[in-house]
Each structure stands twice: as C-alpha cells, then as structure tokens.
Amino acid sequence: QRAPVENGALLETLKSQVGLFSNKSEHYSAQVRPPGTSRQIPQTIIIGVRKGGTRALLEMLDIHPNIVVAATEVHFFDWDENYVKGIDWYRSLMPFSYGNQITIEKTPGYFTSPQAPERIHDMNSSIKLLLILRDPTERVISDYTQVYYNRVESHKPVQLFEDIVIKNGALNTKYKAIQRSLYDVHMEKWLKHFSLDQIHIVDGNTLIKDPLPELQKVERFLNLPSRIMSSNFYFNQTKGFYCIRSDGRERCLHESKGRPHPLVNTTVLEQLYSYFREHNAKFYQMVNHSFDWH
Numbered sequence: 010q011r012a013p014v015e016n017g018a019l020l021e022t023l024k025s026q027v028g029l030f031s032n033k034s035e036h037y038s039a040q041v042r043p044p045g046t047s048r049q050i051p052q053t054i055i056i057g058v059r060k061g062g063t064r065a066l067l068e069m070l071d072i073h074p075n076i077v078v079a080a081t082e083v084h085f086f087d088w089d090e091n092y093v094k095g096i097d098w099y100r101s102l103m104p105f106s107y108g109n110q111i112t113i114e115k116t117p118g119y120f121t122s123p124q125a126p127e128r129i130h131d132m133n134s135s136i137k138l139l140l141i142l143r144d145p146t147e148r149v150i151s152d153y154t155q156v157y158y159n160r161v162e163s164h165k166p167v168q169l170f171e172d173i174v175i176k177n178g179a180l181n182t183k184y185k186a187i188q189r190s191l192y193d194v195h196m197e198k199w200l201k202h203f204s205l206d207q208i209h210i211v212d213g214n215t216l217i218k219d220p221l222p223e224l225q226k227v228e229r230f231l232n233l234p235s236r237i238m239s240s241n242f243y244f245n246q247t248k249g250f251y252c253i254r255s256d257g258r259e260r261c262l263h264e265s266k267g268r269p270h271p272l273v274n275t276t277v278l279e280q281l282y283s284y285f286r287e288h289n290a291k292f293y294q295m296v297n298h299s300f301d302w303h
C-alpha cells in the first residue's frame with residue numbers, strides 16, 4: 010500500500026507529472042500553483058460596458074492558449090473598499106499563468122466609473138483595454154431586464170419598462186440605465202488618460218451574430234497568433250446564441266445571458282433612439298468609427 014501524500018509540494022509535482030494540469034480550466038479550480046506559473050496583474054482589461062457582452066467576450070477569448078482569465082468580476086478599480094486593499098490583493102485574484110500567457114479580467118462597471126480610468130493608468134499607462142458596446146437602446150433594455158429578474162427572484166416589486174423610462178410624459182434621462190448608455194460621456198473620461206489606439210472597441214451586436222471576426226480583431230490588437238477558429242463555436246437553437254466548443258467540451262453561457270427582452274412600446278423606443286442619436290454621433294467622431302446603432 011502506498012503512503013498518503015501529505016506534502017503539498019510533492020502533490021503538486023506528482024499532479025504535474027501525471028498531466029493533471031493539461032487543461033487550462035483545471036489550473037484555476039485547483040488552488041495549487043502549477044510549476045513554472047505565477048499570478049500576474051492583467052495586461053489587458055475588459056472595461057465594459059455593462060450588458061455589452063463582456064462575459065461572452067471573456068469566455069470566448071479564454072479559448073486562446075495564450076490567454077488566461079479571472080473567473081469572477083474583480084471590481085478593483087471601481088469599488089473603493091477593494092482599491093484600498095492594494096495591488097497585491099488584486100494580483101492574488103488572478104489565475105496562474107505561464108510566461109507566454111496574457112491575463113485578462115473583466116469588470117463591466119469600470120467603463121462608467123469616474124475613478125477607474127486614472128487608477129488603471131496609475132497601474133499601467135501602456136495597458137491595452139477592451140471595450141464591448143452594443144446599441145445603446147438595446148443595452149438599456151438589457152440592463153432593465155437584468156434588474157427585473159433580480160427583483161423577481163428576491164420577491165421585490167417590479168415596474169414596467171415604460172413606467173421607469175417615461176416620467177411626466179418625458180424621457181427620464183436620470184434613469185441609471187440610460188446614463189450608462191451615454192457612451193460619449195464615459196469615453197471622454199477614458200480618452201483623458203489613454204490614447205485611442207490603446208482602446209479596442211468590440212462590436213457587441215456583431216459578437217452575438219458572428220463571433221469569430223470580432224475575436225480575430227482582438228487577437229490582432231493583442232498581437233497574439235490567430236488561434237480561435239470557427240470550429241470553436243456552434244449555434245445553439247434552444248438558447249438562440251453561439252456557444253463554445255473548446256478543450257473537448259461544449260458550453261453555453263449562463264441562463265442569465267441572452268434572456269428574452271420585454272416588448273417595448275414603439276413610441277418609447279423612438280424617444281430613446283432619438284435621445285441617443287446625438288450622443289452616438291459624438292461617440293463615432295471621438296473614436297473615428299461608426300456603428301449601425303439606431
């Protein structure tokens with residue numbers, strides 16, 4: 010009979026010898042450091058936007074052998090109570106990586122946070138940022154839908170979309186979900202600290218319809234070899250979205266991603282489209298790129 014292994018380091022060596030760490034995702038679930046790896050501060054951050062498709066982008070980039078991703082949203086730069094814990098705390102939440110791998114975290118709240126741009130710049134002024142955006146009106150509805158489901162689950166009262174968005178016959182521009190969709194207002198703050206070529210914008214509407222070309226653009230932006238393939242995706246009819254095939258596994262995003270949206274009154278939709286139009290035009294000018302938003 011073999012003696013039980015008590016020594017952590019020995020266990021680590023044995024596991025690596027029998028190839029238990031051959032799969033990327035196993036690295037993270039096992040809280041042991043695979044030999045030759047360390048935790049790194051992210052070289053790239055997905056800064057938002059909330060409901061833009063940040064989880065899909067992160068999970069799809071995780072297919073790449075030169076990318077490792079943080080499992081949860083870290084909220085280091087946007088929550089003061091985390092920021093005061095310091096950079097070592099931030100690093101401790103990152104997965105183990107090899108020298109040829111880039112670490113990425115995503116926290117959608119960074120994009121609209123007043124403090125995040127300066128704090129990220131203080132950490133690494135030459136960092137590469139990823140920003141995924143979708144039609145601002147669709148984003149507002151998605152934001153509402155998420156809050157709606159959260160409230161239903163916690164047995165809180167809910168309101169119709171139209172009753173929140175319209176107050177005294179006019180558009181309620183103070184509604185937080187509307188504020189978050191003012192991409193020009195938020196982008197202006199990022200461009201005070203970063204040059205435009207440090208921020209790559211992913212088209213969230215395109216990522217839903219045809220993910221590969223958007224991911225290939227990200228590979229180029231990050232100077233990574235092209236490794237994500239069309240065979241890494243399959244369309245799941247039931248979910249109505251693309252799902253991921255990688256490391257011999259197939260997986261779709263959590264059921265909270267890609268939920269049906271409420272049917273919104275067309276007059277209210279038009280009010281939202283027209284409110285965002287001017288902001289969108291300003292944003293296109295800022296980033297030298299147009300999107301086919303309403």
Ligand SMILES: Nc1ncnc2c1ncn2[C@@H]1O[C@H](COP(=O)(O)OS(=O)(=O)O)[C@@H](OP(=O)(O)O)[C@H]1O
Pocket residue numbers: 058059060061062063064065117150151152154155216217250251252262265266267268
């Ligand atoms: N492949 C795939 N599968 C499922 N969902 C997908 C996918 N690609 C993009 N999306 C869109 O991602 C939207 C959620 O965005 P986020 O992950 O940024 O949301 S969050 O801010 O982290 O809560 C989510 O918004 P909703 O449709 O409103 O649920 C999706 O439209």
